[in-house]
Amino acid sequence: MRILIVEDDPALGSAIVDGLRHHAHTVDWAKDGIKAFHALNNEEFDAVVLDINLPGMSGFELLERTRNRGIATPVLIVTARELVEDRIRGLDLGADDYLVKPFDLNELCARLRAQQRRLSSRADPTIKYKDIILDPAAHIVTVNGQIITMPRREFSLLQKLLENTGRVLSREYLSQNLYGWKDDVDSNALEVHVHNLRKKFGIDFIRTVRGIGYMIDKEE
């Protein structure tokens, strides 16, 4: 999933970025509130990890302004502020979850996954489609109980498509989702991943909607 990290501390920011990348997420990092606000306004993220004490615009203000604009991206606040009042304020301003520093990287990932589950109204932590089972936490895909190994970007793409069956996802959206703010992305990279997925699950598994993007049909 594509996650925006909003954190001004260079050491912690880079550590979260590295950690989430290891958990197969696409991560972008904004070092202040204003940059984060622009990013949220112009691009789509699956989740935001938000610090409160930020230069430029505080995390609370950023949260309030994005929610006022109708942007509903799930927000997980990660802050040094441990007071109950701060937690309440953050949650009431529209945050979905709250973690106090120092936190556990695995817990951060678990909470992000839980947010995604809630968003897609799934109770089951795994995603099931026909005979495919995708486990986001364990990072495993099985077909009829057989484990299929795949690189992390391919896994992310599969998860994104399976979470949105019956909906066309644009090439741009998917590309951003896989690569974030990397400039040096090969324009064919997305096609290569789709091609590889079709090789594993069959040619009709992913449907191309010409000029727009890709989709996986809804299960009947």
Add this chain to the structure above:
Amino acid sequence: MISSIKRFLLFYLLLSIVIISLLALIGNTFLFQRDVKRHFDHHLVNVSRLLLSLHTTHTKQLSNLPFTNIYQFRAWSAAGKLILHSKYITDISTTELNRDQDGFQTIKTKDHFWRFYTHKYKSSQIIIQVGESYTLQKNLVKNIIRNYLEVLIMTCLLLGILIWLTVDYGLKNLKILAEKLSRRSATALEALDVSNMPLEIKPIADELNNLFARLQKAFDRNKHFAADAAHELRTPLAALKTQAQVALLAPTLEESKKTIQKVIDGTNRCTHMVRQLLTLSRLGEEEALQDMQLSDLVTITTDMLAQLAPFALNKNIDIAFVEPDQHKKIIINEPSISILVRNLVDNAIRYTPEGGKVIVKVVNYHDGVVLQVIDSGPGIPQELHPQVFERFYRVLGTNASGSGLGLPIVKQIADLHHAKINLSTPDTDKGLKIEVIFPTF
């Protein structure tokens, strides 16, 4: 004796009263004895006259007068013949008691003192001698002294009780104050109500209130400081933990080594921060610095630069020191000024990019000495100048690992020395120039 005001007052007040009363008793006894003597003498003269007037008419009866043995009298005719005497007369030889000597005489017999009045009446040429035992006088005086002493003892007992109660009442306010204080918890530092306090206790209460206020300030400062410190350490600790977890996730040894290096850097950063926090907490805000002495700022700066120069050279930074022709001594606390210099120069090196320049100058001016640190780093925008002295404030976009405490430490040390700090952009239009202006007083 001072250990209890109440006992002290009781003891010394009673002692004073007893001493004064005894002195009065001695004086009174003396005066009283004189009066009694005068009174008794007068009495003897009267008895003598009475005898004279009676002896011509009632001579016979006179000898039978019922005089007790504390009185006696004798009468002699002009020829010197004893013509009359009381039933009881002491055996006093005439040598001792001279009947020719007119007036009063005191004579001692075996066991008594006697007072005699002898008078020769010119009209009848009769000599009459009247005597009275002293025992009566003595007993009278003795009785009076004894009564007085009895009254004194009773009075002292009563006074003791009264003094005890009075002092107790007088010290009631102290007791109330002590009780109020004893009921306080260690954190209750609000001022005492001094409106109803007596004049003597009010200064103590006022001083206590001053102390409370200072304690409250120090207490608040420490509380805020601890909270701030704990808060500010959370982020670097979070970074450490996350980096360590990332290192565990790294698929290759090389990658995990790279991350572990980050953990080490982060630990250094935390250490630096803790050191700065300790420095700041040791610099009290109210207490003036101890051990202020006349020192040479140039020497202190040179020593510190010698320690920090290797870091500058590591970053390929050109560091230079410009000292004045004359070394002017100023009154400072050397250890804290060393910290001030270290923080300023350390900051300059930290924020100046590789290949940059740091110049440290000590300049004399008419009534003081100025320390200047000029770097070619990114500088601080004018509008942020007041904020950089706030604790944990870090200028946006700086990648150098600072604690956010360097300049607050500098500010606090400068304040304690009544020195002023100026931030400006150097003449080269790039970087930061910090001046600390020390007055020479």
